[in-house]
Amino acid sequence: MQVLKFGGTSVANAENINKVAAIVKKAVSKDKTIVVVSALGGVTDMLLQSANNAARGNEDYKQTIAEIEKRHFDAVKSLIPVAHQSQLLSLVKTSINEIEDICNGIFLLSEITPRTKDRLASYGEWLSSQIIAEKLRFDQVEVQWKDARQLITTNSNYTQAQVNFEATQANIVDYFNGLQQPLCIIPGFIASNADGITTTIGRGGSDYTAAIIAAALNAEVLEIWTDVSGMMTADPRLAANAKVIEKISYGEAMELSHFGAKVIYPPTLQPVMTRNIPVWIKNTFAPEDGGTLVLNNERSAAQSDGNIIRGISSINNLALLSLEGSGMVGIPGFSKRLFEALSNEQINVILITQSSSEHSICVAIDAGKADAAKQAIDEAFANELALQKVEPLKVETDLSIVALVGEQMRSHPGVSGKMFSALGRNGINVRAIAQGSSEKNISAVISTADVRKAINVLHEDFFETTFKQVHLFIAGVGNVGSKLLQQIEKQLASLQQHLKIKINVVGISNSRTMVLNEKGIALDNWQEELNQGEKASLPLFVDHVINKNLRNSVFVDITANPDVAAIYDRLLQKSISVVACNKIAASSDYANYKRLKDLAREFNCKFLFETNVGAGLPVIGTLNDLVYSGDEVKKLEAVLSGTLNFVFNNYDGSRPFSDVVRQAQEEGYTEPDPRLDLSGTDVMRKILILAREAGHEMQMEDIGNNGFLPEECMEGDVEAFYACMHRHEAHFKQLLDDANAQNCKLKFVATFNEGKASVGLQHIAPENDLYHLYGKDNVVLFYTLRYPSQPLVVKGAGAGADVTASGVFADIVRAASI
Numbered sequence: 001m002q003v004l005k006f007g008g009t010s011v012a013n014a015e016n017i018n019k020v021a022a023i024v025k026k027a028v029s030k031d032k033t034i035v036v037v038s039a040l041g042g043v044t045d046m047l048l049q050s051a052n053n054a055a056r057g058n059e060d061y062k063q064t065i066a067e068i069e070k071r072h073f074d075a076v077k078s079l080i081p082v083a084h085q086s087q088l089l090s091l092v093k094t095s096i097n098e099i100e101d102i103c104n105g106i107f108l109l110s111e112i113t114p115r116t117k118d119r120l121a122s123y124g125e126w127l128s129s130q131i132i133a134e135k136l137r138f139d140q141v142e143v144q145w146k147d148a149r150q151l152i153t154t155n156s157n158y159t160q161a162q163v164n165f166e167a168t169q170a171n172i173v174d175y176f177n178g179l180q181q182p183l184c185i186i187p188g189f190i191a192s193n194a195d196g197i198t199t200t201i202g203r204g205g206s207d208y209t210a211a212i213i214a215a216a217l218n219a220e221v222l223e224i225w226t227d228v229s230g231m232m233t234a235d236p237r238l239a240a241n242a243k244v245i246e247k248i249s250y251g252e253a254m255e256l257s258h259f260g261a262k263v264i265y266p267p268t269l270q271p272v273m274t275r276n277i278p279v280w281i282k283n284t285f286a287p288e289d290g291g292t293l294v295l296n297n298e299r300s301a302a303q304s305d306g307n308i309i310r311g312i313s314s315i316n317n318l319a320l321l322s323l324e325g326s327g328m329v330g331i332p333g334f335s336k337r338l339f340e341a342l343s344n345e346q347i348n349v350i351l352i353t354q355s356s357s358e359h360s361i362c363v364a365i366d367a368g369k370a371d372a373a374k375q376a377i378d379e380a381f382a383n384e385l386a387l388q389k390v391e392p393l394k395v396e397t398d399l400s401i402v403a404l405v406g407e408q409m410r411s412h413p414g415v416s417g418k419m420f421s422a423l424g425r426n427g428i429n430v431r432a433i434a435q436g437s438s439e440k441n442i443s444a445v446i447s448t449a450d451v452r453k454a455i456n457v458l459h460e461d462f463f464e465t466t467f468k469q470v471h472l473f474i475a476g477v478g479n480v481g482s483k484l485l486q487q488i489e490k491q492l493a494s495l496q497q498h499l500k501i502k503i504n505v506v507g508i509s510n511s512r513t514m515v516l517n518e519k520g521i522a523l524d525n526w527q528e529e530l531n532q533g534e535k536a537s538l539p540l541f542v543d544h545v546i547n548k549n550l551r552n553s554v555f556v557d558i559t560a561n562p563d564v565a566a567i568y569d570r571l572l573q574k575s576i577s578v579v580a581c582n583k584i585a586a587s588s589d590y591a592n593y594k595r596l597k598d599l600a601r602e603f604n605c606k607f608l609f610e611t612n613v614g615a616g617l618p619v620i621g622t623l624n625d626l627v628y629s630g631d632e633v634k635k636l637e638a639v640l641s642g643t644l645n646f647v648f649n650n651y652d653g654s655r656p657f658s659d660v661v662r663q664a665q666e667e668g669y670t671e672p673d674p675r676l677d678l679s680g681t682d683v684m685r686k687i688l689i690l691a692r693e694a695g696h697e698m699q700m701e702d703i704g705n706n707g708f709l710p711e712e713c714m715e716g717d718v719e720a721f722y723a724c725m726h727r728h729e730a731h732f733k734q735l736l737d738d739a740n741a742q743n744c745k746l747k748f749v750a751t752f753n754e755g756k757a758s759v760g761l762q763h764i765a766p767e768n769d770l771y772h773l774y775g776k777d778n779v780v781l782f783y784t785l786r787y788p789s790q791p792l793v794v795k796g797a798g799a800g801a802d803v804t805a806s807g808v809f810a811d812i813v814r815a816a817s818i
Helices: 014-028 043-055 060-079 086-109 114-138 165-177 205-216 250-258 266-274 298-303 334-344 367-380 382-386 407-411 415-425 448-462 479-499 526-531 538-548 568-572 590-602 619-628 642-650 657-666 681-693 718-727 729-741 801-816
Strands: 002-006 033-037 143-145 183-187 190-192 198-200 221-226 247-249 279-283 292-295 311-324 349-354 360-366 394-405 432-435 441-447 468-475 501-509 513-516 553-557 577-580 633-639 704-706 745-753 756-764 777-784 792-797
Touching: 002 014, 002 205, 014 033, 014 060, 014 114, 014 221, 033 114, 033 205, 043 060, 043 086, 043 114, 060 086, 060 114, 086 114, 114 143, 114 183, 114 190, 114 198, 165 205, 183 205, 190 205, 205 221, 205 266, 247 250, 250 266, 250 292, 250 311, 250 394, 266 279, 311 367, 311 448, 334 349, 334 360, 334 367, 349 432, 360 367, 367 382, 367 394, 394 448, 415 441, 415 448, 441 448, 448 468, 468 479, 468 538, 468 801, 479 501, 479 801, 501 526, 501 538, 501 801, 513 526, 513 538, 538 553, 538 568, 553 568, 553 801, 568 577, 568 590, 577 590, 577 801, 619 633, 619 681, 619 777, 619 792, 633 681, 642 657, 642 745, 642 777, 657 718, 657 729, 681 745, 681 756, 718 729, 729 745, 729 756
Parallel strands: 002 033, 002 221, 033 183, 143 183, 221 279, 247 292, 468 501, 468 553, 553 577, 704 756
Antiparallel strands: 190 198, 279 292, 311 360, 311 394, 349 360, 394 441, 432 441, 501 513, 633 745, 633 777, 745 756, 777 792
């Protein structure tokens, strides 16, 4: 004996019912079969809507009934040959007339009782089961239709009737012992009390009907046919990579069902669990899919895929009630009074947690009951409130519960640590935590706005061994930004294969336009997408980054814009890592620099700016390694401007100094405004950043600058700057000649020694470590406690779009790896 149940979507229309018929015929060929069906999809809601409209005096109920009639007529006409439709159409019409009569009575009385609601709601399953039974008869299947009200007996608690299992089992066994046909069709959801009056056993009750019958007959299996291919590791509407759970224990399935996994109705499992009957959840629209098998053996379920976590689920629309006060400590009965007050108002408690100090207790309830709960609790503790033994009840709304479910968690330490670490890394604040002693479930109360992110973060950590998805927002796509996007595109497969990281560029902005796409921007077509994007707006771009609340988000600043640097704090406070090619923030006022570093630590994210000093060279990384390992930087000597090194290496007096500078700009070595390089300001910023990273509190004005440009060259725009340099060619030639006369080279050198820093043009002799520095190379010499006389040297290309982009890329990978 096998029992099959088909839900509302499975029998929503004639096309779907044909699929059901095919599945049923195949099942009947194997074993004696009982089929329990729901109403046509949405019909139960339409019936109750008709009743409610009628009670409110709204004559729209007539139109709704007409739609119900049409849907059933359409199903009959599509499923049954014309010559044989009349009897079934007459049955449908009679039922519709009864529905109209009941609603007309409700309309006249302007009220509806629970008993009348049950009577109305029963027509959905009653009609659908009759139509499906008739369809199978005309498919030459020997079938018997049976009214569930003659089998399942309940009390008179209408709309939520409790089953009398002793009487029900006797009815079911007596009936099926005498049944000769290989197939029986039964309407789900409906039952009757001892007086034969129609009752219903709660929404989702068709599952329950099937389970009751399966348990009474000790069936081989209960199959629940729905519109998904089984229970999922997470809600696929929230987690794109959710997958089907092949096997799951009864306990785990009940936990997931309670926490919002609507594939199966929670009470369904109780009757079959006591008889150890497996439940198989299958997809009507993909019957060949394996589905999910619910078993009594938790260990075999866990061993099916090796995961100790079965699934992740959530409940939304919650309120958290917190009762606190010193008067609660050590006094028995406070919890009892709290729960009694809620129980008296028929308010269900979803989650409970209490501090071990007994100073506070909090419960999660349906947000719609929050006002009633507060009033009831305030009344229950009115005396303690007046005496200030307890504080006024705190009510927090817009909350949800996210839960990890798995029977095997109790034998595996570290699951909760992994869960809360993953949430914390992504800036998801946990308001309350609960875990039962059975350790099947770890629940966390979080903001509803964070639910999608939380589920994806947890799913990634517990189920997706393939890769970690990083969401990238990029501001600035000039020379460096364009090269970065090329490098990312080229390395996507390698990152996924070797580092298990998948980079998804979801936002790009330049000074004119911006494009935002949560699903990802095609890296082989980003220029066109950006050109067709909306008008650029930094506030809107940043708001989008924050409001989208995507997991593992990284913001990349490849501009020289102070406005962009000014929004880092907002991003870091949302646990969004910042990778800055822009030097402005790290070289700003020391208090701002320190605040940004502190925010990154506080909110478990990264503030990285390796390219601020040496493009792609690991200068800051090397310095951090020295400091973190206990070394102390005593002195730094560095050529930190690839631009200036290129200029002085290529200026030999044969052509104007201004032409060499323009060449450097054209080849992408300079800042957007080359005066930042030539004035020494850029180098000042770099030595300032290094001094700060070495642990020294320093401001920009503390750095001496021995500049070499005539002051008037800093006036006007960039073209005026070039014209001025051309006029002062003799000045630059004299600088070169003076150096040559001493057999030296010109180098713009930054030094830091015992807490003091300076930058300036120097004559470098051949024996100096800085002499043999060619092209656009940079070099940094670290003199430390461990390297007192022979410095640690970092040397290499210090300018250029490619190497700078590679440094930004490396920071992105570091940020993604937290």
